[in-house]
Amino acid sequence: MRGQKLTVGIVSTNKFLTNIVKEILHHLGISFEEIDNKTPVNFPCVILPVQKEEDFSIASKLCQNEENILVFDNICSIKSFCLALGGFLDQGQIANRSIEPKLSVIEFKLLENIKDCFFRLDLPLIRKWYWPSFTDACFVVTHDIDSLDPILRFSELKGKIGLNWLKFIFNFIRKRTGQEIFKLVREENRRQIKSTFLFFPDYGKDHNKFLAILDLLKRMNFEIGLHASEFSYCNQNILENEKKQLEELVDSDLKGIRQHQLNFLPPFTWRYQEKIGFNYDLSFSHNIDFGFRSDICFPYHPIDIIEKKRFNLIEIPTSFMDWTALYKDINYDEIWSILMKLDDTIEKLHGCFVVNFHNSYQNQNFPLIERLYSQLLDHVTKKNYWITTAGECTSWWLKREKTELSAFFLKNTIKGNISSPLPIVIETTDEIIKLDLKKTSFSIKLNDNVNNPK
Numbered sequence: 001m002r003g004q005k006l007t008v009g010i011v012s013t014n015k016f017l018t019n020i021v022k023e024i025l026h027h028l029g030i031s032f033e034e035i036d037n038k039t040p041v042n043f044p045c046v047i048l049p050v051q052k053e054e055d056f057s058i059a060s061k062l063c064q065n066e067e068n069i070l071v072f073d074n075i076c077s078i079k080s081f082c083l084a085l086g087g088f089l090d091q092g093q094i095a096n097r098s099i100e101p102k103l104s105v106i107e108f109k110l111l112e113n114i115k116d117c118f119f120r121l122d123l124p125l126i127r128k129w130y131w132p133s134f135t136d137a138c139f140v141v142t143h144d145i146d147s148l149d150p151i152l153r154f155s156e157l158k159g160k161i162g163l164n165w166l167k168f169i170f171n172f173i174r175k176r177t178g179q180e181i182f183k184l185v186r187e188e189n190r191r192q193i194k195s196t197f198l199f200f201p202d203y204g205k206d207h208n209k210f211l212a213i214l215d216l217l218k219r220m221n222f223e224i225g226l227h228a229s230e231f232s233y234c235n236q237n238i239l240e241n242e243k244k245q246l247e248e249l250v251d252s253d254l255k256g257i258r259q260h261q262l263n264f265l266p267p268f269t270w271r272y273q274e275k276i277g278f279n280y281d282l283s284f285s286h287n288i289d290f291g292f293r294s295d296i297c298f299p300y301h302p303i304d305i306i307e308k309k310r311f312n313l314i315e316i317p318t319s320f321m322d323w324t325a326l327y328k329d330i331n332y333d334e335i336w337s338i339l340m341k342l343d344d345t346i347e348k349l350h351g352c353f354v355v356n357f358h359n360s361y362q363n364q365n366f367p368l369i370e371r372l373y374s375q376l377l378d379h380v381t382k383k384n385y386w387i388t389t390a391g392e393c394t395s396w397w398l399k400r401e402k403t404e405l406s407a408f409f410l411k412n413t414i415k416g417n418i419s420s421p422l423p424i425v426i427e428t429t430d431e432i433i434k435l436d437l438k439k440t441s442f443s444i445k446l447n448d449n450v451n452n453p454k
């Protein structure tokens, strides 16, 4: 006898809606099975994407308890998730922006509901942890390299017009620029951080300097991705040529991309990026606001809302960019408190914290940004975070998603298999067990809380 299966069932009569539910369960690390009325198993919890009579009758045959049939739409609003994953959530909502990833907060409500279903039946909930080695969150530093030798652009003068303007120009000319990338490498290297640098495929007269920088970054194991030019977001040929051009220079495949100025046209930009072989994108975020453009703080598979299909490519949501702070012209304490709010929320939700610091502002002309960057690195290195490149983050997230976890509960013992060992968490009403599995099969005995009530 194998005991009770510890898997969530999803009634999948509508593939498109089921994919949305699956995406959210992946974020939470919950193992699930798609079911129909021929599935011969009893599930502790069954999820229907939307309230539908026909699905409900399938669920009630497969679920032990009618209370344990959850309607995703009633908890999470499938429409909001559909718009978010499709890249259309922020249409018309600009006035209500906050830095809180509202949908990820709701994802946790779903998790709590699923837990309640398991606990009602005195069953433990077993799921995959978010990040390697039980780290609380993932932190990714990225750098858009708009110019190798930063020059002053009009947009950066915003808020500096006035008496300070002349002083600003004078300081800019006086102070040395052009060394910023080396400074970033030094700062990160001494904290043992590897970041992701996003480059255009061509920097004109600075070509030799560009080759030397690429060589240095490669030798030091930093990641290199494409910073695609201004109009490439709506032109697959431009995008493909830029990818090839930079790949020739770095002599390896590029996995990741960020569009210059975050120009984006969903779903087309994702389509082009995926078609030409990118694994992840870092573009889908706000220019003039901090926070999460899709209200989700996990890496996610966007959906093509026209073709009604899920992309294989991953969007890793960037929630902080130095340019935004300059644009808003706010003081150090204000920016720091925004960063700490973001940090706090992401840590609690176990999400992914992606920041974008341009080399252009890592000089004495922008003391506030320089200070912010180094103070943030000091802060995150003290935390229990997995600090890694965007490429590594993507590989982990895809591996975790592909990993199958199946477990059965009998006589207070969980026996199970995992297709590739990774950290798992087991929750009951009175204990939380964290295990960094090293083997593909496991057997875990729980506290006998029936005989020893607390």
Ligand SMILES: [Zn+2]
Pocket: 144, 145, 146, 227, 259, 260, 261
């Ligand atoms: Zn740029």
